[in-house]
Amino acid sequence: MANQGPYNYSYIFKYIIIGDMGVGKSCLLHQFTEKKFMADCPHTIGVEFGTRIIEVNGQKIKLQIWDTAGQERFRAVTRSYYRGAAGALMVYDITRRATYNHLSGWLTDARSLTNPNTVIFLIGNKGDLDGQREVTYDEAKRFADENDLLFLETSAKTGDHVEDAFIETARKIYQNIQDGSLDLNAAESGVQPKPSANPRSANGTVGLDGTGQSGDSKCQC
Amino acid sequence: MTQSSSEQLPVVNMTNDDIELLKRLEEENRRIEYDTKSPANSTQTNHTGHPKSPELHHKQLRQDSISSDVSNLTIDADGNLESEWSAWNKIINNWTTYIKKKPQWIKDMIRAGVPIHFRPLLWQCLCKVETSHVKGKYAEYMKMISPCEKVIRRDISRTYPDHEFFKEKHGIGQERLFNVIKAYSLYDREVGYCQGIGFIVGLLLMHMPEEDAFAVLVSMMQDLSMRDMYKPDMFYLGLCIFQFEAMIQEFLPDLYRHFQVENFSTSTYASSWFLTLFTNQFSFNVACRTMDLFLSEGIEIIFRMGIALLEIHQDHLMLLSMDDMLKYFQKDVPIQHETDHESLFQRAFSVQYNSKKMKKLEKEYSVIRKEEQEEQIEVRRLRNENRLLKQRVENLEKESATLANRLIEGQVSNAQYAEESYQLKRENCTLKKQLDEKLKNATFSSSGHNSVQLTSPTELEMLRETVEKLNMENRNLQSMPHVEIAALQEELTLVKMRDAEAQVSMNELRQRIADLNREWQLHDSTCKTLRESNQVNESNDAYDLIAHELLSLKMREAQTDCDNKALSQQIMDLETQKQVVYNQIKRQDDEIQRMRLELDESRVREQELRAQLNETKNQMHDGELRLKEDSMMLRIREAESTQAIGDLRQRIAELEVQNQELITRGQIMDNRDLHDKLLELQDEVMRLRLLPTIHRNHSTSTDPHRHDYEESEDECLISPLSTSVNQRLSSSSIVLSPSSFISPNHRLRQSTPSLFPTLASSQSSATSTG
Numbered sequence A: 001m002a003n004q005g006p007y008n009y010s011y012i013f014k015y016i017i018i019g020d021m022g023v024g025k026s027c028l029l030h031q032f033t034e035k036k037f038m039a040d041c042p043h044t045i046g047v048e049f050g051t052r053i054i055e056v057n058g059q060k061i062k063l064q065i066w067d068t069a070g071q072e073r074f075r076a077v078t079r080s081y082y083r084g085a086a087g088a089l090m091v092y093d094i095t096r097r098a099t100y101n102h103l104s105g106w107l108t109d110a111r112s113l114t115n116p117n118t119v120i121f122l123i124g125n126k127g128d129l130d131g132q133r134e135v136t137y138d139e140a141k142r143f144a145d146e147n148d149l150l151f152l153e154t155s156a157k158t159g160d161h162v163e164d165a166f167i168e169t170a171r172k173i174y175q176n177i178q179d180g181s182l183d184l185n186a187a188e189s190g191v192q193p194k195p196s197a198n199p200r201s202a203n204g205t206v207g208l209d210g211t212g213q214s215g216d217s218k219c220q221c
Numbered sequence B: 001m002t003q004s005s006s007e008q009l010p011v012v013n014m015t016n017d018d019i020e021l022l023k024r025l026e027e028e029n030r031r032i033e034y035d036t037k038s039p040a041n042s043t044q045t046n047h048t049g050h051p052k053s054p055e056l057h058h059k060q061l062r063q064d065s066i067s068s069d070v071s072n073l074t075i076d077a078d079g080n081l082e083s084e085w086s087a088w089n090k091i092i093n094n095w096t097t098y099i100k101k102k103p104q105w106i107k108d109m110i111r112a113g114v115p116i117h118f119r120p121l122l123w124q125c126l127c128k129v130e131t132s133h134v135k136g137k138y139a140e141y142m143k144m145i146s147p148c149e150k151v152i153r154r155d156i157s158r159t160y161p162d163h164e165f166f167k168e169k170h171g172i173g174q175e176r177l178f179n180v181i182k183a184y185s186l187y188d189r190e191v192g193y194c195q196g197i198g199f200i201v202g203l204l205l206m207h208m209p210e211e212d213a214f215a216v217l218v219s220m221m222q223d224l225s226m227r228d229m230y231k232p233d234m235f236y237l238g239l240c241i242f243q244f245e246a247m248i249q250e251f252l253p254d255l256y257r258h259f260q261v262e263n264f265s266t267s268t269y270a271s272s273w274f275l276t277l278f279t280n281q282f283s284f285n286v287a288c289r290t291m292d293l294f295l296s297e298g299i300e301i302i303f304r305m306g307i308a309l310l311e312i313h314q315d316h317l318m319l320l321s322m323d324d325m326l327k328y329f330q331k332d333v334p335i336q337h338e339t340d341h342e343s344l345f346q347r348a349f350s351v352q353y354n355s356k357k358m359k360k361l362e363k364e365y366s367v368i369r370k371e372e373q374e375e376q377i378e379v380r381r382l383r384n385e386n387r388l389l390k391q392r393v394e395n396l397e398k399e400s401a402t403l404a405n406r407l408i409e410g411q412v413s414n415a416q417y418a419e420e421s422y423q424l425k426r427e428n429c430t431l432k433k434q435l436d437e438k439l440k441n442a443t444f445s446s447s448g449h450n451s452v453q454l455t456s457p458t459e460l461e462m463l464r465e466t467v468e469k470l471n472m473e474n475r476n477l478q479s480m481p482h483v484e485i486a487a488l489q490e491e492l493t494l495v496k497m498r499d500a501e502a503q504v505s506m507n508e509l510r511q512r513i514a515d516l517n518r519e520w521q522l523h524d525s526t527c528k529t530l531r532e533s534n535q536v537n538e539s540n541d542a543y544d545l546i547a548h549e550l551l552s553l554k555m556r557e558a559q560t561d562c563d564n565k566a567l568s569q570q571i572m573d574l575e576t577q578k579q580v581v582y583n584q585i586k587r588q589d590d591e592i593q594r595m596r597l598e599l600d601e602s603r604v605r606e607q608e609l610r611a612q613l614n615e616t617k618n619q620m621h622d623g624e625l626r627l628k629e630d631s632m633m634l635r636i637r638e639a640e641s642t643q644a645i646g647d648l649r650q651r652i653a654e655l656e657v658q659n660q661e662l663i664t665r666g667q668i669m670d671n672r673d674l675h676d677k678l679l680e681l682q683d684e685v686m687r688l689r690l691l692p693t694i695h696r697n698h699s700t701s702t703d704p705h706r707h708d709y710e711e712s713e714d715e716c717l718i719s720p721l722s723t724s725v726n727q728r729l730s731s732s733s734i735v736l737s738p739s740s741f742i743s744p745n746h747r748l749r750q751s752t753p754s755l756f757p758t759l760a761s762s763q764s765s766a767t768s769t770g
Helices: A025-034 A072-082 A097-101 A103-113 A137-146 A162-178 B002-011 B016-041 B043-049 B053-076 B079-093 B095-101 B103-112 B116-126 B134-143 B149-156 B172-187 B197-205 B210-223 B226-230 B235-251 B253-261 B266-276 B284-297 B300-317 B322-339 B342-350 B355-451 B457-479 B482-700 B704-742 B746-769
Strands: A011-019 A047-056 A059-068 A087-093 A119-125 A150-153
Touching: A011 A025, A011 A072, A011 A103, A011 A162, A025 A047, A025 A059, A025 A087, A025 A119, A025 A162, A047 A072, A047 A162, A047 B266, A047 B322, A059 A072, A059 A162, A072 A103, A072 B235, A072 B266, A087 A097, A087 A103, A087 A162, A097 A103, A103 A119, A119 A137, A119 A162, A137 A150, A150 A162, B079 B095, B079 B103, B079 B116, B095 B103, B103 B284, B116 B210, B116 B284, B134 B172, B134 B210, B149 B172, B172 B197, B172 B210, B197 B210, B197 B284, B210 B226, B210 B284, B226 B235, B226 B266, B235 B253, B235 B266, B235 B300, B235 B355, B253 B300, B266 B300, B266 B322, B284 B300, B284 B322, B284 B342, B300 B322, B300 B342, B355 B482, B457 B482
Parallel strands: A011 A059, A011 A087, A087 A119, A119 A150
Antiparallel strands: A047 A059
16 A cells, blocks of 8 residues: 555445454454554454555456444444445354354345345455364365355464455456446446546446246146 | 553643642552552452452542542642642532532533542442442352353453553453453343443443442443443444434534535444443543543533534545545544543533434434334345245245156056057957867867767767756856856866867777777677688687787777876866966956056146146245235335425425524514504604693683583594504504414424514503503
C-alpha cells in the first residue's frame, strides 16, 4: 500500500470475513493489510474494516474488506454487511473442531445473504499450530469440494498462504467478470467498476432465483 | 491506576504545590488500592469464612481515605480545589441525603468533573452498591461453573491487550476480569456473555475490587438497561442506532446526506460506542469521564457525545470517502481526543437531547422491527415450505422413476410369458397330434385284432371283459367332475393304447402259435407218412427230432413271452412319462393363467399410481402457485405500507406547514388585535374627552327636552363604538375559529390555546372599557 493514489485501480471488490469467535479473522485481515501479526488483537465489536490494492492479471484491484464479530448474537448487526459482497472468506480454526462444525451454519448464512456469484473461500487458520490440529486437511478439503468452495490452510501468525487466499478469491471474481457470469451492473454484485462519483445504479438484483423445473419424463401406456 | 492518574495530571491547573499534593495523594491512593485489593485477591479462600469482612474492611478504608485526603487538602491546597474536594467529601459521605435533596446539583457536579480519587466511590454510590444484595452472591458464583466460560476465556486476553493491568497472561488482571464476567454470566443467564462487556468490566476493575465491580456492573445492566443492549436479539442496540441516525438527520443534515451518498451506515462506527460506552477505542480519561456521566445520566450521554463527535469532525468527514471515514473513526478520532477531551464533553452537554422525541422514535422502531421480524418469519416459513415441496417433488420423481422401471420390467416379463405360453401351446398341439395318432393306431389295431378273435376265444373273452371294464371305468369317469375328466380320459386313452399294444403283441404271438400249430400239423402228417414208411426204426429218430424241435419251439415261445413282458414294461414306462409330461403341461398352463392375472393386477396398480402421481403433481403446482401468490401479496403489502408511510409523511409535512401558517397568522392577528384595541382606546379617549363637555353643556341647560335629546345622542355615540368593537371581535373570532376545528393534529392543539387567551383578554378589556 505504498501510494494510495485515489483512482489508480480499476475495480473495487467487497469482501467479508466470517467465522466463529477467536478463529483469527481480525488477525488475517491485519496480516493481509499490514503484513504483521498482531498477537493481542482486541476482539471485534460489530464490524471492522481494511483495504489493500492488489494486482490480478495486470489489473489493479482495491479490496474492501469487512471483518465481522464472531459471536452468534452479533449476526443481527453483521448480516447487513453480507449484502453486496463479491467474496466471502469463511474462517475456522484447525485446532478447534467446534469452529469447523459450525461452518454449515455460516455457509447457509453466506449463501442466503449474498448473491449466487459470490466467491466463498474456506480458510483453515492457525496452520502454524499443526501439533494441536483437530481437523485434517483432507476432511476440510472434501467439505470444500462438496460445497464448491475454494480452500486453503493459512497461518495469520507466520503469514503462510494469507496472501494466496485473498488473491485467489480476487482472481476467481475477476474470472467471473471476464467470462460474463458476474454482472457488474447488478446492484449487489459487490464489484464496482470504477471508483467514481456516479450513483449506484439500482437495477435490481441478479435474477437467478427462479429455479426452472423441466425434464420430467412423460410416459404413457 | 498509576498510569491513569499521571494522565489525569494535565487536566488540573497546577502549581508546584499542587503537584506535591497530588503526588502525596497518589501515594495514599496506591496504598488504599493495595489494601482494598488484598482482601479481594484472596476472596476465594477468605470468603467462605467471613463473607462480609472484605466489604467492611473496604468501607472503613474508604472513610480513611476520604478523611486523609481532606486533611491533606486543608493544609496545602488552594481554596478552590479545597472547596471542591470537601464538597465531594460531603457528597460521598452523605450520599443518600444529597441525592434526595439535590439531585440536579450532584448531576452538575459530575458534569463539572469528578476528582480521580472519588471516582470509585462515586460509581459505587451511583449504583447503590452499599444497599445491593448481589455483592454477597459473588462468592457463590465463583464456585459455580458457567456455560459461557470457554467463550469468555477466549476474549479475556483480547480485552485491553495493551493495558498494563491486563497484559500478563493469566495474571491478576485477566483472572479478575474473567471472574467478574463469569459471575455476571451466571447472574443473568439470558444475557450470559456478550462481546463488549469485557471492556466495561475492565474499566471498573481498574477502579475497584471484583465484588464492587460486579455490583456496579449488575446495576448498570439492570438500572441503566445495558442488559437490553447485550441480549441475544440486541434490540436495544438497533434502537439506539436508529435514534442516533434520526438525531444526525436532525442536527447534521449535510453530514447525514454525505453518509447516505457514501453508503456509510451508522452502525459501522457507532455500534461500539453504544456497546462499550467509548471504552474500547478512546483514551482512559475519556472512558472514565464517560462512565461518570453514564452512571449519572444514563444512555443519553452516549447520544450527546456521539453527536458532539460528529459535530466536531463534520468538516473533515465531509471530505472523505467511506473507506477513509471508517479509518478516520477507527484511528484519528480517538487520537485527537486523547489530550483534548474537555471540549468534547462541553459540546456534548450543549447537544439538545429531546427525550420525548426519542420515545416517539422508540415506538416507530419497535413497529419497524416487529414488521421486519414478521416478514423474516414469513420468509423463513415460505422458504421452509418451498424446501419441503421441493423434497416432495424429488420423492415423487423418484417414485415415478421406480414405477416406470417396474412397468418396463413387467412388460418384459409379460413378453417372456407370452412366448413361453406360445411354446407350451405348440408343444401341447404336437402332443395332442401324437396322441390322436396313437389313438387312431390303437383303434386300428383293435379292429385288426377282432379278425383274429376266433383264434383265441378265451383271451378274446378276457379282452372283452377288460374292454368292458374300461368302458365301465370310462363311464364312471365321465360321470365324475369335469375337471378330472380330461385327466381320466387321457388315462383312459393311455390304457386303451396299452391295451391295443398288448393286443397287437398278443396277435403276433397268436400268429406265431398258429404258425407253430400249422407246422406242427405239417410235421405230424410228415411224421405219420414217415412212420408208415419207416415203421419203428426211423420213427424213434423222427420222434427225437420232433421232440427236439418242440423243445426249441417252447424255448422260443418262452423267449417271446419274455419279450412281450419287456414290451409291456416299456409301455408302462412310456405311460408314466406321458403322465408326467401332461402334469407339467397342466402346471404350466396354470402358471400362465396366474401370470396373466398378475399382469392385469400390476397394470391396474400402475394406472392407480400414475393417477396418484398426476394428482400430487397438480397439488405441487397448486402449492407453487399459492406460494407465488403469497409472495406477491407480501410484496404488494410492503409496497402499500411504504406508500402509506409516504402519504403519512406528506400529511405530516402539510400539517406542519399549516401549523406554521396558523402560528404566523395567529401572530399577525395578535398584532392586528392590539392595533384594533389601540384604535378603540383612542376612540374611547376621544369619547371620554367629549363626554365632560357634553355634561357641562347639559348641566348648564335646564331644558328637559334638550336633556332627552342629549341622552339619546349619548347613546348614539356609544352604540357605534360598541358595535364596532363587537364587529371587530366577531370578525377576529371568525378568522380564528377555523383553526379550532382544523386542528386534529397534536401540535396544532398545543399551539392554538396561545391564541385564545389573547382573544379572551381583549374581550374582557373591551367589556371593561365598554
